[in-house]
Amino acid sequence: LPSSSTSSLNAEVKNQGDNTNSHKVLILGGGVAGIIAARTLRQSGVNDFLIIEARSEIGGRMMSKSFGSKSKGNGTQYTIEQGANWIQGTQDGKSAANPIFDLAKKHSLKNQFNDFYNSVLTYDATGQVDFLTTLNKSEDQFAALTVLAGSRIDQGLVDVTGRTGYSLVGAKATDPHSAASEYMQFDFEYAQSAGQTSLIAASWNNNYTYNVDQGGFSDENNMSVDQRGFKTLIQKEAAEFLKPNQIVYNSTIKKIQYTDHGATVTLANGLTYTGEYALCTFSLGVLQHDDVTFEPSLPEYKKEAISSMVMATYTKIFLQFPKKFWFNTEMGLYADSERGRYPIWQSLDHPDFLPGSGIIFVTVTGDFANRVEGLPDAQVKAEVLSVLKSMFPTTDIPEPLDFFFPRWRANPLFRGSYSNWPPYFSSDHLINLKSNIGKLYFAGEATSRKYYGFLHGAYFEGQAIGTTIAGCIRNTSCPDLPRIPQITNSDPYQLTARAIADEL
Numbered sequence: 001l002p003s004s005s006t007s008s009l010n011a012e013v014k015n016q017g018d019n020t021n022s023h024k025v026l027i028l029g030g031g032v033a034g035i036i037a038a039r040t041l042r043q044s045g046v047n048d049f050l051i052i053e054a055r056s057e058i059g060g061r062m063m064s065k066s067f068g069s070k071s072k073g074n075g076t077q078y079t080i081e082q083g084a085n086w087i088q089g090t091q092d093g094k095s096a097a098n099p100i101f102d103l104a105k106k107h108s109l110k111n112q113f114n115d116f117y118n119s120v121l122t123y124d125a126t127g128q129v130d131f132l133t134t135l136n137k138s139e140d141q142f143a144a145l146t147v148l149a150g151s152r153i154d155q156g157l158v159d160v161t162g163r164t165g166y167s168l169v170g171a172k173a174t175d176p177h178s179a180a181s182e183y184m185q186f187d188f189e190y191a192q193s194a195g196q197t198s199l200i201a202a203s204w205n206n207n208y209t210y211n212v213d214q215g216g217f218s219d220e221n222n223m224s225v226d227q228r229g230f231k232t233l234i235q236k237e238a239a240e241f242l243k244p245n246q247i248v249y250n251s252t253i254k255k256i257q258y259t260d261h262g263a264t265v266t267l268a269n270g271l272t273y274t275g276e277y278a279l280c281t282f283s284l285g286v287l288q289h290d291d292v293t294f295e296p297s298l299p300e301y302k303k304e305a306i307s308s309m310v311m312a313t314y315t316k317i318f319l320q321f322p323k324k325f326w327f328n329t330e331m332g333l334y335a336d337s338e339r340g341r342y343p344i345w346q347s348l349d350h351p352d353f354l355p356g357s358g359i360i361f362v363t364v365t366g367d368f369a370n371r372v373e374g375l376p377d378a379q380v381k382a383e384v385l386s387v388l389k390s391m392f393p394t395t396d397i398p399e400p401l402d403f404f405f406p407r408w409r410a411n412p413l414f415r416g417s418y419s420n421w422p423p424y425f426s427s428d429h430l431i432n433l434k435s436n437i438g439k440l441y442f443a444g445e446a447t448s449r450k451y452y453g454f455l456h457g458a459y460f461e462g463q464a465i466g467t468t469i470a471g472c473i474r475n476t477s478c479p480d481l482p483r484i485p486q487i488t489n490s491d492p493y494q495l496t497a498r499a500i501a502d503e504l
């Protein structure tokens, strides 16, 4: 399907603007957290809110794009996903429902099970080499890692890095095959390496989404191949309740002034809006990067929390060729002598996804993704083609018809892809990241303890904060969210264990 239909999708709530600049609640950002917060306010009888969004559409990091040559190949353009692509942890019939999967069903989103680990061929610099046994072993090693994290919580042991955890379970990825296999388990999920990531947080983040025995949804991932774009599900949801005068587009906020009585935001064009309450849903990266200034400046405990969590980078690099010359599996795993160098390949030209499209993409993460962002397109393309030549030494690799990758880190509306929890970020920091300052509230994927990084994390956070703000407005309940002015404890993971126990 051509992707021309994507632009008309949220026409029902588009560009109507606002007729007053004073509201009960200002919702800053129209991603999943902002939209679900708005829906929750409305369900609670609060209708006087305004969503202020910098882009021309709803969706935030659910961002699609038309890709493919119009004049060459099969002449068709396809909708590809620059950001979120998978419903991660669907539902196994008995487990809790991932609300994103529910929305996908409700809005008839075309999505397809993606068999990452069973439909894969493996490669290294010499071409196709079977190291599937090593890949399977790395799945077991990751499972052992999560068990280790659980037992360390039970014993009140300090958090360590995922790398230390791997060592403790006897997993040492020292050669390219085992390093690539570990990468597919770990970096492909967290967008950073095991050495940069908290063992305990990575484990619960995994379990609460994928492990049914731990309250997760299921271990399956479905990929959106909907040619209206994955964002369709949140745009359609918004169209059901949002009135045109409840959102303004193309409105970049530069300043947020807050007092005990509310907040005033100033746009890049000088326009101002005031709200008795304000909810900031900007990404952790935006907050870290000072793209928006706060007056007065945020308290120290808040700044410490914001700067201590990491906004990681996850970059998909898309190529379209005149015709498919690669594997017939869904995935290809390439083991370079440099860990993380163009490792995870995924075929969209597959019967289950976009057959006949000639499209393949490769994902890079973390420091390597940051490096790639800093390079010109031509250099990245040359590097990627040289890897394909190594993987398919007997194939004459043609010039791609189209080539694209997004630069999430450079984008001032995101400044990275999604958050990751480093080992020095404590449970108390998370409390402070989430805490309100008077009538200024914060929510987004990064404030989710269980599901940070995920769409469903943003969803649940939007829902929870919408309920809190509605309670304040309707005078039913208005507790200050907890905050810890100085994090002094030397035993933070005792607190983590307690906090998780409290949530269950």
Ligand SMILES: Cc1cc2nc3c(=O)[nH]c(=O)nc-3n(C[C@H](O)[C@H](O)[C@H](O)COP(=O)(O)OP(=O)(O)OC[C@H]3O[C@@H](n4cnc5c(N)ncnc54)[C@H](O)[C@@H]3O)c2cc1C
Pocket (backbone or CB within 6 Å): 028, 029, 030, 031, 032, 033, 034, 052, 053, 054, 055, 059, 060, 061, 062, 082, 083, 084, 085, 086, 087, 088, 251, 252, 253, 254, 281, 282, 283, 286, 291, 292, 314, 315, 316, 408, 412, 413, 414, 416, 417, 418, 443, 444, 445, 446, 453, 454, 455, 456, 457, 458
């Ligand atoms: C490459 C990539 C792959 C991903 N893959 C998956 C996946 O497969 N599955 C999954 O579950 N999750 C995935 N995620 C994560 C998921 O996309 C996010 O967790 C989720 O979309 C975050 O929603 P949010 O509402 O918290 O933030 P956002 O989507 O960032 O929403 C914030 C909004 O604020 C707006 N904004 C920012 N600054 C300003 C400003 N100054 N003025 C006005 N508006 C502003 C932005 O435009 C944006 O619309 C991925 C993310 C990326 C980038």
